[in-house]
Amino acid sequence: MNFRQKQLFLFSILFLGYATYAYSRKSVSLTLPVLLSSGILDKTGAGAIASAQNLAYAISKFIGGVLSDKLSPRLLFSAGLLLSGLSCLLFSFSSALPMFVLLWFMNGFAQGAGWPSCAKLLKKWFSPSQFGTFWSTLSASSNLSGALSPMLTAFIISYTDWRSSIAFSGVCSLIMSIVGFCTINDQPPINVISLEEKVKNVTEKETSKESTKYTSKDLLKSPFLWLIAGSYMSVFAAKTAAVDWSQLYLMEDRQFSQLRASSFVSSLESGGFFGGILAGYLTDILMKKYEGRMQGSPRILAAIIFMGGVAASLYAFVNFVTLDSSQVFVTVLGMVLGGCLYGPIAIYGILAAESYPAAVSGTAHAYVALSANIGAMLAGLPFSYVAQLYGWSASFVFIFLMVSFTVVIMVLLKDLKPKVEKQE
Numbered sequence: 001m002n003f004r005q006k007q008l009f010l011f012s013i014l015f016l017g018y019a020t021y022a023y024s025r026k027s028v029s030l031t032l033p034v035l036l037s038s039g040i041l042d043k044t045g046a047g048a049i050a051s052a053q054n055l056a057y058a059i060s061k062f063i064g065g066v067l068s069d070k071l072s073p074r075l076l077f078s079a080g081l082l083l084s085g086l087s088c089l090l091f092s093f094s095s096a097l098p099m100f101v102l103l104w105f106m107n108g109f110a111q112g113a114g115w116p117s118c119a120k121l122l123k124k125w126f127s128p129s130q131f132g133t134f135w136s137t138l139s140a141s142s143n144l145s146g147a148l149s150p151m152l153t154a155f156i157i158s159y160t161d162w163r164s165s166i167a168f169s170g171v172c173s174l175i176m177s178i179v180g181f182c183t184i185n186d187q188p189p190i191n192v193i194s195l196e197e198k199v200k201n202v203t204e205k206e207t208s209k210e211s212t213k214y215t216s217k218d219l220l221k222s223p224f225l226w227l228i229a230g231s232y233m234s235v236f237a238a239k240t241a242a243v244d245w246s247q248l249y250l251m252e253d254r255q256f257s258q259l260r261a262s263s264f265v266s267s268l269e270s271g272g273f274f275g276g277i278l279a280g281y282l283t284d285i286l287m288k289k290y291e292g293r294m295q296g297s298p299r300i301l302a303a304i305i306f307m308g309g310v311a312a313s314l315y316a317f318v319n320f321v322t323l324d325s326s327q328v329f330v331t332v333l334g335m336v337l338g339g340c341l342y343g344p345i346a347i348y349g350i351l352a353a354e355s356y357p358a359a360v361s362g363t364a365h366a367y368v369a370l371s372a373n374i375g376a377m378l379a380g381l382p383f384s385y386v387a388q389l390y391g392w393s394a395s396f397v398f399i400f401l402m403v404s405f406t407v408v409i410m411v412l413l414k415d416l417k418p419k420v421e422k423q424e
Helices: 003-026 029-037 043-067 073-092 097-111 114-125 128-159 162-183 200-213 223-252 258-290 299-320 327-354 358-378 381-390 392-412
Strands: none
Touching: 003 073, 003 097, 003 114, 003 128, 003 162, 029 043, 029 128, 029 162, 029 223, 029 258, 043 097, 043 114, 043 223, 043 358, 043 381, 073 097, 073 114, 073 162, 114 128, 128 162, 128 258, 223 258, 223 299, 223 327, 223 358, 223 381, 223 392, 258 299, 258 327, 299 327, 299 392, 327 358, 358 381, 381 392
């Protein structure tokens, strides 16, 4: 194989592997309707399992980023899939809630090895001119997995049971772990200049000065960062609630069949794929048109538009989706909601990374990512507890109100500048 073919081969392994990570991550939430209807779990138990995974995932994202600089990316990528697969297999043989929670905490912890190792390999194997394209395409693998896995899960359960469905995702992870370990090379056969190396000579002095001028604590004094972090937490809570709980809501409150309800989750992920692309295109237009002409970042305007779409879509989801609704309406609504959810998720990450000096941009992104994971945890046990007390509709109404409040705050504070004040 020539080098171009080797690049594409590596990318295909990473694409399939990260899609498998995403499939494993959602394998239990996709079987929750059966687990709840059979009495194996109640809503509080389901929320505890979801929160355990989200908590572990939040922790492991930080650890995975550090380990990717110290360990072989091939080893980290394969080990995460191995641990993820084992947790799925053990879950499929378990029956007690404490064991469910422990194993899904283990799964969430394994998930943190996925993206850092992928990012490391992309930086080594692809030039700066290729990097953005392959980065965005690889991230879309999780959306593709999210669109296909609900249908696959429903198909497996219809012919076997929930245990077989989760076990199948575990087997897929184990297979991809072996494939990744045997086929991935940490280093490319030729020297591919990384983005950091390319700009090192240009920015070395500026970075050194910034490193001495700013600290991570200085970021906490930036109101703009708090705005981004709070908004990220809000949309991530909404995304997690929609992906993890909308299927149950449609089945229990709206009497949808599992197949029809799972198709809504698939439409969410399909819409998310296009929403991320649209977010990048729209923010580029706004940056060209308004940069320098408004006090805050023009990207905030795009985020407000998408967040408004989330609020409107959630309102329609709770008030207008019924058993008699046409499948076309339900599918289109799911795609619009998914697009509006994943759009600001992309925008907030960009805002955090680009709005602060290079020396602290990584820390800024870590802060907002942590806030997003807090939102995911809020959409776990607390969300399911509200549903247990007041019903699924009340839980989604709460998410709608939270997103609507976030939109109002963003409109009022859209002119905030991403300043970093030096601590004395």
